[in-house]
Amino acid sequence: MGIRLGHASAGRWAGRQILRRRWQLAASAAVLLITAAPAWAAEGMPQLDFANKLTTAQVVWLAIIFVALYLLLSRWALPQVASVLEMRATSIAGDLDAARRAKSEADAAVAEQAKATREAHASAQAEISAAVATSKAAADSESVTLNAKLDQQIAEAEERIARARAAAMGALEQVATETALEVVSRLTGTAIDGSTVNRAVAAALAARAS
Amino acid sequence: MAAEAHSIDALGQFKLHTALGPFGASVNFTQSNLMMVIAAGLILALLYFGAKPRAVVPGRLQAAAELAYDFIHKMCVDQIGEEGRRFFPFVFTLFFFVLFGNLLGLLPFSFTYTSHIAVTATLAITVIVLVTVVALAIHGMHFFTYFWPKGTPVALAPIIIPVEIISYLSRPVSLSIRLFANMVAGHVMFEVFASFMVMMAGAGVIGYFGAAGPLALNVVLMGFELLVAFLQAYVFAVLTCIYLHDAVHLH
Structure with a gap:
């Protein structure tokens, strides 16, 4: 903050130096004009003719017009422009807010969607492995019974063979x-x-x- | 303007006369004041018709009005600080009153009210009175330390204080003469070159070619004067802001 202000005042100082130089130029030009004026016109510069009552009348009318313009601008015209600018600022801020809200809603929806997908994935995986385990168990028990039956048949057959042989x-x-x-x-x-x-x-x- | 072919009346253009026929004459309403009324009307029209559409995406006129508003508003806040908002309508009035006066003066058959020292001095005195009143209202008697910068050796007081007071009082002089002299110089040059052109053309066929020189110069000068019109209005407004900054913050 302090640095920024320092810059601003430095800029203002430089601006003043330039303006001072400009002023010197302008002042010398004015002096030149005022002193040279009688050479051009015998009556001198009309601006310096303060004996002319129009010169002072002009200032009175200037005061009236300037004050009227100031009042009309500050009370009537400038607030209109200010309200337009304010309206734009609020509408832009409102739009930004709505956009930000919509974005956060969309983000939440996306997160929810991802979560649901993950859950569905996990439950499907669990179901698949459960099914695999059941079918494996079923197959195992079936093969056990089958083996037992086969063993029994083999034993019976061997016994028959032994008996026949004997x-x-x-x-x-x-x-x-x-x-x-x-x-x-x-x-x-x-x-x-x-x-x-x-x-x-x-x-x-x-x-x-x- | 140039009544006789051999003399150039460069200053006649600044002569005041009453406008609006007998009604203007009865209240000494001059052509200068008529231009002031026209300028004020144009400024108000710009803002009124500019703000009227109230569009979120502005059209050309609305953009111009908003640009004018933002430009001066930014100038006030940048130069004076946050307190500058209070002076914004005054600086706005001042800048556009001077700018429209300068620009309208460039139109043929018009009158440049900013080429009158009485007008520019009145504006400058208004500024300096406002600045002093603001400084006194904010800082009270403390305002007078403005003429005694911090850390100055006491021995230098008899020199520093008069210098500071003179520099303070010379502000309205420099403000008014700068604008007045710039406007007068430009319009005198226009008149001199234009009269010279007419004199050359009066000298016969060769003169027609000779008149092309002053004509070209006047064309270039018109561009330059447009720049000066903006620059001087800007300088007037910026200096007002700087003086107001000093009044609000005292150095």
Whole structure:
């Protein structure tokens, strides 16, 4: 503030210096004119003819006109221009206010919109992961039951196979014994003891199985 | 104006006579005062018709009126400070009264009332009386310290105080003579060149070519005088503002 005022007064000082110089010029010109005037016109400058009553009458009328102009300007004309300028200032300020309000409203709407989008995004993501988890769990339990069923079927089948195999092996021993007895009796013509054959067959089967 | 072909009457244009026929003559209403009334009417018309549309986006006339208002208002506030608003109507009246007087005087067959020392001195004395009254009203007796700048050695008092008083009293003289002399000088030059042109033209065919010189000079001079008309009105108003600043703030 102080600096600004300092500048202003410095400017005013410089302005005064210029004006003073101008004044000197103007004053010397005036002196020149006043002294040279009688050379041009015998009666001198009409402006300096104060014997002429019109010179003083002019000043009286000047005072009347100037005061009337001042009163008309200060009471009537200038307030009109001031009110126009004020009206413009208030209307511009009002428009700016409305624009600022609209902008803040728009900003709030945008923020709300962004928030809603974020929330929707988050809930959709949650729903997707929940669905994935459920379906994964369902698939897991299904596969567990399926595996169990398959295991059971496999076990059953293996058991059946084992049973069939055991049955087959049992039958094999009897068939082999009978065949051996038959073969031996046919070849040799003598019956042999069944138990000997049985032992031999069992030994042979054991040897094979091992 | 130039009655005889061989003498140039450069000062006859400033002679006062009554206007408006016998009515003006009966109250000594001069052609100078008629121009003042016309100037005042034009200033009021500019502001009235300028402010009338009350448009937010101003037209040309409204822009001119607003520009005039803002220009003087800014000058007052810049030069005087916030207190300047109180003096704004006075400075506005002064500036436009002088400006329109200067400009109307440039029209052919018109009269320049600012070329009369009685008129400019009256305006200048009005300014100086106002400035002194304002200073006394604001600062009372403290106003007289204006003639005794702070920090001046006491020994210099007998010199400084008379110098300050003379410089204060010379303000109305410089204000009035500056405007008066500028206006008179311009109009005398117009008249001299114009008379010279007529004299040259009277000298025959060669004179017609010779008359082109003063004619060209007068054309250039008209541009210059337009500048002077604005400049002198501005100087008058700015100096008034500076004096008012001194009155309000005392240095």
